[in-house]
Amino acid sequence: MRHPELFLVVGMGAALLVSGCGTRPPVIEPAPHGAVVTSARIGMYTKSVMTKKEPDTLLADDGTICRVSADRFRDTAVHTLAYCNWQ
Numbered sequence: 001m002r003h004p005e006l007f008l009v010v011g012m013g014a015a016l017l018v019s020g021c022g023t024r025p026p027v028i029e030p031a032p033h034g035a036v037v038t039s040a041r042i043g044m045y046t047k048s049v050m051t052k053k054e055p056d057t058l059l060a061d062d063g064t065i066c067r068v069s070a071d072r073f074r075d076t077a078v079h080t081l082a083y084c085n086w087q
Helices: 004-019 070-075
Strands: 028-031 034-037 043-053 057-060 065-067 081-086
Antiparallel strands (some): 028 034, 043 057, 057 065
């Protein structure tokens, strides 16, 4: 006996699983007090630093930022990996 509903549910689940494996570009939406990056990972992660903004801000490729001490800012090169509390 075949259950077409079961095949449909399993197929949809597999499609969602596979689609979640790749990286998605960040979605930046306007907010009352700035912008919100909706698809970025927020929190303690290792990310590639795309650029830096004086005096204390590292910017990742997904649009998140991390504020660091002056020493860490100076010692972190652009296009290197940094473990930080990304927001």
